Structure formats: structure tokens, C-alpha cells
Amino acid sequence: MTETGVQQAVTRAHREEWARVVAALAKRFGDLDVAEEAAAEAFATAVERWPADGVPPNPGAWLTTTAHRKAIDRIRRENKRDEKHREAQMSYEYDEDPSEPSGPIGDERLRLIFTCCHPALATEARVALTLRMLGGLTVAEIARAFLVQESAIGQRITRAKAKIKTARIPYRVPLAEDLPARVSGVLTVLFLVFNEGYLATGPDTDPVRHELTAEAIRLARLMRALMPADGEVAGLLALMLLTEARRTARVSSSGELVALGEQDRGSWDTALIAEGHQLVRERLASGVAPGRYQILAAINAVHTSARDVRDTDWSQILALYDQLVRLDPSPIVALNRAIAIAELDGPQAALATLDRLEEKLAGYHAFHAARADLLRRIGLSRESRTAYDKAIELAGNTAEVASLTRRREQLG
Amino acid sequence: MQYLVSVINDNANLATPEEDAAIDVFNDRLQAEGYWVFAGGLGAPGTATVIDSRGGEAMFTDGPFVETKEYIVGFWIIEAPDLDVALKLAAEGSKACNRKVEVRPFL
Numbered sequence: 001m002t003e004t005g006v007q008q009a010v011t012r013a014h015r016e017e018w019a020r021v022v023a024a025l026a027k028r029f030g031d032l033d034v035a036e037e038a039a040a041e042a043f044a045t046a047v048e049r050w051p052a053d054g055v056p057p058n059p060g061a062w063l064t065t066t067a068h069r070k071a072i073d074r075i076r077r078e079n080k081r082d083e084k085h086r087e088a089q090m091s092y093e094y095d096e097d098p099s100e101p102s103g104p105i106g107d108e109r110l111r112l113i114f115t116c117c118h119p120a121l122a123t124e125a126r127v128a129l130t131l132r133m134l135g136g137l138t139v140a141e142i143a144r145a146f147l148v149q150e151s152a153i154g155q156r157i158t159r160a161k162a163k164i165k166t167a168r169i170p171y172r173v174p175l176a177e178d179l180p181a182r183v184s185g186v187l188t189v190l191f192l193v194f195n196e197g198y199l200a201t202g203p204d205t206d207p208v209r210h211e212l213t214a215e216a217i218r219l220a221r222l223m224r225a226l227m228p229a230d231g232e233v234a235g236l237l238a239l240m241l242l243t244e245a246r247r248t249a250r251v252s253s254s255g256e257l258v259a260l261g262e263q264d265r266g267s268w269d270t271a272l273i274a275e276g277h278q279l280v281r282e283r284l285a286s287g288v289a290p291g292r293y294q295i296l297a298a299i300n301a302v303h304t305s306a307r308d309v310r311d312t313d314w315s316q317i318l319a320l321y322d323q324l325v326r327l328d329p330s331p332i333v334a335l336n337r338a339i340a341i342a343e344l345d346g347p348q349a350a351l352a353t354l355d356r357l358e359e360k361l362a363g364y365h366a367f368h369a370a371r372a373d374l375l376r377r378i379g380l381s382r383e384s385r386t387a388y389d390k391a392i393e394l395a396g397n398t399a400e401v402a403s404l405t406r407r408r409e410q411l412g
Numbered sequence: 413m414q415y416l417v418s419v420i421n422d423n424a425n426l427a428t429p430e431e432d433a434a435i436d437v438f439n440d441r442l443q444a445e446g447y448w449v450f451a452g453g454l455g456a457p458g459t460a461t462v463i464d465s466r467g468g469e470a471m472f473t474d475g476p477f478v479e480t481k482e483y484i485v486g487f488w489i490i491e492a493p494d495l496d497v498a499l500k501l502a503a504e505g506s507k508a509c510n511r512k513v514e515v516r517p518f519l
Binding site: 118119120166167168169170174178 | 413493494495496499515516517519
């Protein structure tokens with residue numbers, strides 16, 4: 001095999017096998033630290049040995065066996081150093097629970113996801129831990145993606161691992177009665193990763209960070225494979241796919257954010273849209289009342305079904321927002337609903353709705369941007385300009401500021 | 413595995429009779445289901461005395477070691493297989509005593 005061929009095999013194995021190797025080791029040794037380090041060592045060994053020895057016929061099994069040996073080596077080394085430590089380590093081994101279900105729900109990666117996204121951990125710790133343990137991103141990569149110091153991410157992960165071990169956060173799939181709330185906690189983490197990739201919060205950053213959106217989608221696909229019957233998992237995956245499909249159309253060649261209504265729909269990714277629509281149809285056919293992500297996915301399915309923005313079925317979108325408001329009465333949902341009202345009943349009606357949200361959303365740039373747009377449409381240029389000023393002041397993303405500034409300049 | 417469940421008070425109110433009754437029901441459940449190790453209520457921080465014998469002779473200081481708005485008024489020590497079980501019990505305990513609680517593992 002050529003050198004690039006081996007390199008590609010290592011990269012592919014890393015993408016496909018990392019989470020499985022970490023999860024298998026975490027289960028065997030009951031220690032995320034040991035699992036993470038041994039998995040990293042096994043991949044480093046692969047990089048060293050595969051070019052000379054050739055890629056093994058079953059890379060996953062080779063990596064798991066190698067990582068297993070590395071973990072035992074490490075524990076032996078530590079035993080010699082500290083006998084008492086060994087006892088602690090061994091007593092924390094998990095017993096095989098015969099009542100645990102087999103099949104996808106028994107997949108060790110699923111336990112790993114639930115442990116990394118445990119509600120007793122801080123949200124930013126959950127995000128970092130999930131990207132490291134499941135996604136296989138290095139601490140440096142996570143730090144770069146979130147524009148945080150590497151040492152801060154390292155500390156977050158170390159602290160989280162220490163809490164998992166000391167407070168004994170269990171390594172298992174939650175009980176059926178707790179599952180909906182816990183799945184929702186996992187989905188929140190994945191959605192956070194996706195959103196940070198889709199609209200980076202910092203200034204002077206790329207408007208879209210594909211490595212984060214891609215990682216979030218990959219993890220959502222994994223969740224979907226592990227929990228195929230869960231409607232919200234399917235909903236979140238569909239929502240991500242339908243949003244990601246518009247990624248290239250979302251930023252202009254001059255680095256400006258392009259609003260949905262002005263995007264070149266011909267450059268949308270039709271394969272991702274088809275996959276997203278398929279998931280939405282599947283959920284509709286199930287007849288089960290949809291949760292938040294499924295409704296958001298359905299809204300995006302309506303948008304992506306219109307070949308031209310003028311063909312958008314706004315009454316359908318408003319009906320979906322009405323449904324969403326009942327589940328999630330947050331002012332941000334109400335703001336998006338108002339935008340649909342503007343398309344159906346005109347900007348004046350939408351402005352009346354926005355006025356009622358002002359108190360809660362005065363610090364949110366999108367509120368002022370939406371207001372500015374509505375004021376412009378009814379010819380109130382001066383008021384519109386003031387609203388754009390406010391939106392520009394509050395917006396964090398450079399590409400978004402550029403787009404708002406251009407709109408402001410276009411006012412007569 | 414044992415956990416300390418501290419009850420946090422953010423006002424000077426004593427437990428009401430309803431709260432006391434709910435705590436009794438919760439305690440009975442802990443005992444019946446084998447989670448119970450120990451529990452107790454504590455006097456107000458003003459009743460505390462700090463002792464420091466590191467200098468050889470014991471030094472006594474009136475009052476708690478740190479003045480805070482929120483302080484511990486009681487605690488449970490429970491035996492639970494893992495944090496998920498401990499958190500569930502703590503959630504019920506919080507409801508019973510009508511106060512915030514904090515869960516910490518014993519080493």
C-alpha cells in the first residue's frame with residue numbers, strides 16, 4: 001500500500017473506530033482517563049507500524065486489542081508505584097449486567113455518550129468531553145474550534161473526568177423512565193456544537209466552521225444509528241442536515257452572511273436536503289406528536305422545498321411555529337413566528353408582535369435586525385436605520401455585521 | 413458508595429410542620445429501601461464555635477468559620493450505588509424539606 005493509502009487508512013480508522021475503542025476500554029477498565037490515553041497510544045502505534053507492517057485486515061479489532069494492552073501496561077506500571085491505588089482502580093470495575101439490553105441500545109458508545117453528557121457536569125464540560133471521547137478531537141482542536149485557550153479545555157476535560165470517577169457518575173444507558181430527559185441532554189450538547197459551527201459567536205472568525213458542523217452531524221448520525229426509534233434524535237439530525245445543506249449559499253464571495261430569502265437555491269446540497277426530507281417524512285408517518293427538534297426540522301423542510309423564495313408555504317410555516325410556541329414559549333421562538341406573520345399578514349402585523357417582545361429581546365441582535373427589516377418594508381427609513389445600528393452593535397459574527405451594514409447602507 | 417446530601421438554607425425560617433412530616437416520610441423510605449446511613453438537623457450558624465489547636469493550645473472563636481448568606485441546616489448521609497441513584501434521592505429530599513440540597517461523594 002502507498003504511503004498516502006496507509007495515511008488514509010489511519011484517518012478512516014480514527015474516524016470510524018475511535019469512539020468504539022474508547023467506549024470498549026471505558027467499560028472494561030471503568031476509567032475514562034485510562035480509556036482515553038490507551039486509545040490515543042494505540043492510534044499512535046498504528047501510525048508508526050502500519051506503514052511498515054501493512055494495514056491489518058480488521059483495523060478496529062487491531063486497535064481495540066492494542067489499546068487494551070496499553071491500558072493493562074499502564075495499570076501495571078501504576079500498581080508497582082502505588083499498591084493502594086490499584087485497589088481503588090480495580091474496585092471501580094463495572095460488573096457485567098446481564099439485564100442490560102443487547103443490540104444498538106447495548107452499544108458501548110451509547111453508554112459513553114450518556115456519561116459524557118451527564119446532567120451533573122457543566123454544559124461546557126459536556127461539550128468538551130463529548131468532542132474528545134466520542135469525536136476523537138484533540139484538546140488543541142477543540143480549543144481552536146471554540147476559540148478558547150488549550151489549557152482551559154484541558155482543565156475542563158480533566159475536571160469532568162475526575163468528577164465522573166470520584167462522584168461515580170455511572171457508565172450506562174439510563175433507565176427507560178429517565179431516557180427522554182437524558183436523550184434531550186445529549187441532543188442539547190450536539191446542537192450546541194452544531195450551532196457554534198454554523199454561526200460562530202466570536203468576531204473575526206470564519207462565519208461557518210465546517211469542522212464543527214460536520215462533527216455534530218457525525219455524532220447525530222451515530223445517535224440515530226444507536227436509537228433509531230427516537231423521534232427527537234431523527235428530528236435533530238434532519239434539522240442539522242437541512243441547515244448544513246444551505247451552508248455554501250449562506251456566505252457570499254465577499255464574506256457576507258446571506259439571508260435565507262436571498263440565497264442562491266441552486267447551490268443548496270440536494271443530497272442532504274433529500275436525506276433531511278426523508279427523515280421528516282418518516283417522523284410525520286409515525287403519527288407520534290413531534291418534539292421541538294422535529295418541528296424545527298419540519299419548518300426547515302418547508303423552506304427547502306421551495307425552489308424559489310416566493311414559493312415558500314408561509315401558512316404551513318406559521319402553523320408549525322404555532323405548534324412550537326406551545327412546546328417552547330421562549331421569546332426567540334416568538335420572534336421567528338413573527339417573521340412568518342410578516343410574510344402572511346404584512347410587516348405591520350409582525351411589528352405589533354415584535355413590540356410585545358422588546359422587553360425580553362432588547363439585548364438580542366436578531367430582534368433588532370428583524371425589526372429593522374420590517375421598518376424598512378413599510379418605508380420608515382429613519383427608524384429602520386436606528387434598529388440596524390442597534391443590531392450591528394450587538395452582533396458578534398463578522399460576516400453578520402457585514403450583511404447588516406450593507407442593508408443599512410441601502411436605506412434611502 | 414456514600415454521599416453527603418447537605419440541606420442549604422437561604423432564609424432564617426425553621427421547617428414548617430408540613431415540611432417536617434414530609435421529611436419523616438422520606439426518611440422512612442430511605443430506611444425501608446436500604447439507602448439510609450444517617451441524618452440530622454443543625455443549629456443556626458450563630459451557635460457554631462471554631463477551634464484551632466494547630467498552635468499547641470486550643471483557640472476558640474465564636475461563630476461559623478465563614479459567614480455566608482446560605483448555610484447548611486441539615487444533612488443526610490446515604491448509601492447509593494452511583495451518582496444517578498444519589499441524585500434521584502436528593503431530588504426527592506429537596507422536595508420533602510422544601511430546600512436546595514447539595515450532593516457530594518465521600519472518598
